[in-house]
Amino acid sequence: xxxxxxxxxxxxxxxxxxxxxxxxxxxxxxxxxxxxxxxxxxxxxxxxxxxxxxxxxxxxxxxxxxxxxxxxxxxxxxxxxxxxxxxxxxxxxxxxxxxxxxxxxxxxxxxxxxxxxxxxxxxxxxxxxxxxxxxxxxxxxxxxxxxxxxxxxxxxxxxxxxxxxxxxxxxxxxxxxxxxxxxxxxxxxxxxxxxxxxxxxxxxxxxxxxxxxxxxxxxxxxxxxxxxxxxxxxxxxxxxxxxxxxxxxxxxxxxxxxxxxxxxxxxxxxxxxxxxxxxxxxxxxxxxxxxxxxxxxxxxxxxxxxxxxxxxxxxxxxxxxxxxxxxxxxxxxxxxxxxxxxxxxxxxxxxxxxxxxxxxxxxxxxxxxxxxxxxxxxxxxxxxxxxxxxxxxxxxxxxxxxxxxxxxxxxxxxxxxxxxxxxxxxxxxxxxxxxxxxxxxxxxxxxxxxxxxxxxxxxxxxxxxxxxxxxxxxxxxxxxxxxxxxxxxxxxxxxxxxxxxxxxxxxxxxxxxxxxxxxxxxxxxxxxxxxxxxxxxxxxxxxxxxxxxxxxxxxxxxxxxxxxxxxxxxxxxxxxxxxxxxxxxxx
Amino acid sequence: xxxxxxxxxxxxxxxxxxxxxxxxxxxxxxxxxxxxxxxxxxxxxxxxxxxxxxxxxxxxxxxxx
Numbered sequence: 151x152x153x154x155x156x157x158x159x160x161x162x163x164x165x166x167x168x169x170x171x172x173x174x175x176x177x178x179x180x181x182x183x184x185x186x187x188x189x190x191x192x193x194x195x196x197x198x199x200x201x202x203x204x205x206x207x208x209x210x211x212x213x214x215x216x217x218x219x220x221x222x223x224x225x226x227x228x229x230x231x232x233x234x235x236x237x238x239x240x241x242x243x244x245x246x247x248x249x250x251x252x253x254x255x256x257x258x259x260x261x262x263x264x265x266x267x268x269x270x271x272x273x274x275x276x277x278x279x280x281x282x283x284x285x286x287x288x289x290x291x292x293x294x295x296x297x298x299x300x301x302x303x304x305x306x307x308x309x310x311x312x313x314x315x316x317x318x319x320x321x322x323x324x325x326x327x328x329x330x331x332x333x334x335x336x337x338x339x340x341x342x343x344x345x346x347x348x349x350x351x352x353x354x355x356x357x358x359x360x361x362x363x364x365x366x367x368x369x370x371x372x373x374x375x376x377x378x379x380x381x382x383x384x385x386x387x388x389x390x391x392x393x394x395x396x397x398x399x400x401x402x403x404x405x406x407x408x409x410x411x412x413x414x415x416x417x418x419x420x421x422x423x424x425x426x427x428x429x430x431x432x433x434x435x436x437x438x439x440x441x442x443x444x445x446x447x448x449x450x451x452x453x454x455x456x457x458x459x460x461x462x463x464x465x466x467x468x469x470x471x472x473x474x475x476x477x478x479x480x481x482x483x484x485x486x487x488x489x490x491x492x493x494x495x496x497x498x499x500x501x502x503x504x505x506x507x508x509x510x511x512x513x514x515x516x517x518x519x520x521x522x523x524x525x526x527x528x529x530x531x532x533x534x535x536x537x538x539x540x541x542x543x544x545x546x547x548x549x550x551x552x553x554x555x556x557x558x559x560x561x562x563x564x565x566x567x568x569x570x571x572x573x574x575x576x577x578x579x580x581x582x583x584x585x586x587x588x589x590x591x592x593x594x595x596x597x598x599x600x601x602x603x604x605x606x607x608x609x610x611x612x613x614x615x616x617x618x619x620x621x622x623x624x625x626x627x628x629x630x631x632x633x634x635x636x637x638x639x640x641x642x643x644x645x646x647x648x649x650x651x652x653x654x655x656x657x658x659x660x661x662x663x664x665x666x667x668x669x670x671x672x673x674x675x676x677x678x679x680x681x682x683x684x685x686x687x688x689x690x691x692x693x694x695x696x697x698x699x700x701x702x703x704x705x706x707x708x709x710x711x712x713x714x715x716x717x718x719x720x721x722x723x724x725x726x727x728x729x730x731x732x733x734x735x736x737x
Numbered sequence: 738x739x740x741x742x743x744x745x746x747x748x749x750x751x752x753x754x755x756x757x758x759x760x761x762x763x764x765x766x767x768x769x770x771x772x773x774x775x776x777x778x779x780x781x782x783x784x785x786x787x788x789x790x791x792x793x794x795x796x797x798x799x800x801x802x
Contacts, residue, residue: 174760178753185749193740214742346742350749357750357789361782365773509768511760511779515753515786 167485167501169316175514182518183331185350186525190335190343200557203340204537205272206440210342214349215446216453218437220461221348224355225305225527226520229465230312234496236462236469239407240380240393241736242400243469244462249420252455252729254428256722259438259451262429264706265608267439267447269697274432275542281607281698283615283689284546289622291542293596294432295535299568300589302531303575309524310576316501317517325576328521329569332529336565341440341537344529348437351522352457358512358519359464365507366471370478379474386477393470396736409639409659418665422672426601433534444706448718455725459732472499528572536564587646595633598668599625599675606679611692611699617683625675632670638663741800747793754787 197203210218235243271277275294279287310324335343370376380393392399392406399406400415408415428434428451438450475484476494486494486502504516540561545552552560579586603622606613634651638660643649648663657663696702706718714720761779769777 174756174764177756181752181756182749185745189740189742189745192745196739209739342739346740346745349742350746353746353750353789357782357786361773361778365776365778368774507773509764509772509779511757511764512773512782515757515782 167316167487167498167505168318169501169505169513169517171317171514171517172510174511175517178511178514179518179521182354182522186331186347186522187334189346189350190337190339192339193342193346194338196342197338197340197558200540200554200561201272202342203558203561204533204540205436206340206342206345208440209442210345210440210446212441212446212449212453214345215437215441215450217352217457218345218348218440219434219450219454220458221352221526222344222433222437222530224348224352224461224523225530226308226312226524227305227527229355229359229520229523230308230497230500232462232465233469233472233499236466237473237494237496237499238469240384240470240473241396241462241466242392242406242408243466244396244732244736245408245415245419247459247462248396248729248733249416250424251428252459252725253420254424255451255455255458256726257425258429258435259448259455260718260722261700262604262608263438263448263451264444264703265698265700266435267441267444268703268706272439272541273538274430274435275538277698278603278607278618279542281690281695282603282613282618286603286615286619286622287542288546289619290600291538293593295538295543297593297596298433298531298535298538299571300575300593302528302535302568303572304579304586305524305527305531306572307576307579309521311580312501312520312524321580325573328525328528329573332525332532333566333569336529336532336536337562340561341436341533344526344533345437345440347522347529348526351519351526354515354519354522356457356464358515359468361512362503362507362516363464363467363471366468366475366503369507370471370474376471376474379477380470383473383477393473396733398737403658403662408661409657410662410665414662414665414669418668422598422601422668423665425605426597426668426672430600430604432538433530436534436537445708445716445718448706449716449721452718452721452725456728459725459729468503469496469499472503528569532565532568532572535568536561539564539568584646591633591646594664594667595626595629595671598629598671602672602675603679606676606683607699609700610683611695611701612683612688613679614683614686615689616686617679617681620682621675621679624678625671628674629667629671632667633663636663636667741797743793743797743800747790747795747797750786750790750793752790754783754785754790757783757786759783 201207232243266277269277269280271280275287275291278290306325306328309328310321313319313324314321335347367376370379377394381391384390384393389405389407400412403409403411438447441447441450472484472486476486484502484506487498489495504513508516540557544560545557599622602625603618607618633648635654636657637643637647637649637653638657641647643653657666692702708717757779761777761783764779769775
């Protein structure tokens, strides 16, 4: 997820909300896990070929893929992190959705899915091989594989640490149990099992968090009460009105709590980072590629965009409610632990609201939803990892003539290995927090320029393999150099924060630094790929590029008489119009 | 033949709904005053969960016929 490096770690601080569970809560949790494992068990017989295991046999309907598409992304880092940001930044957090997600989701559905799905590539790195060359594919596959097991490990760590903090559960037991549950259902049911569980988790989160939001709103005196208290809070923070509007304070970085101005936000988050994530990250693309036909694959991100644009009400609003309650009545109205810096521990917003509003029964539902989201975050990464490892690394470099049965076996073993590495990462995170932050930073360097080679590769047939490969390296290098020369305000120069070469520019916030770093990396990669492509000879003939490049691919046609909502273009336009509407309403 | 996800999903939400309704009926009403502004959220949301589960089961059944 694009926000991983930008948001605080989901892990709570030393002080935490404490919850006690009753029998009924355990009963609810237990029931859920019986179903999770049961689904994997029930479909294990369908896993006959490697395509069944890694691609769901390309057989799923659009609505299931769509819910998997957002479900895989709706990890607990998002639930906890977005609520934390809602408290920290207010309504403007919705930029992560209405600017930082929807436009890119519409773009990938309308323009890019025809190449992913139509090319018959089995993964995003494999598309890069068909379009460019083997070295570009391997570079992408390697960095992606490392990143996914690492992300899965972070989810595992965050889950265990949270449960340990609020419920007093044993840390090791949480790691082992969560790893085993995910292992059992992916091992037996592959991608289909992961997607089915993402669908389950999606509804669980919606129905489990909606009552929390409704009770909070009622308590604070409705929307007006919320706005009144947020205005009071933002005035006390010296930025009157900044928590209750999304765009009005985006004129300059010093006028809003995010510390970013509109251009850096739109270009850095809305274009480079968002398109880089939603349009190229195999974790989400894999869900769309599991669809039963081209139309379903293209509509997957578009259908997913509809609930996605409503999510701020579910995940950001709780944070805003918590901070408004906190402003209204201090710790008497909400028990938010205060961190060492004097601010509330924002990561405790969701647990604090659960403790306040949910009696036993619903409390079990809320916790189940939270655990489900952590696990589907892990499962999403593990399924993407085992596919890329098996097809793009193992089959290519170790056993090109592997039989399909062999690949299926490798996929299953990789699931076990992937989860073991995740567990190692989770333990590493407990001991060496800085190494984890460092790794996230390096992934940021590698990911920021990525969209440039897809954009050029799909829409400019002259782009060459050398151009893409060296352009990507150049973009990564540019990101590192940019980071080494800039620093967020109030920070001392360090390897982690930046300024380790020299300090040429100081940004208002770490987020502004990372958005601008992305802009710089993208531009360098784009220009580098462009110039190197012109200087090198094309390594693919037009015939080879058919189905991979816009100008050489037949546009997918819908059957005449297809309803507007079943056609990607009109559906995408409606989604975009609705997003513009939301931006205006909450201006 | 793929498993229709609406079947296990409907069943899960129906069971969760029944558990919530059951607990909402037998639990001490004081916990609702302490937490959920006096509303028996277990009863209300249990009914919504069960209804959602029922609709899913109905859709799955309709698709099979």
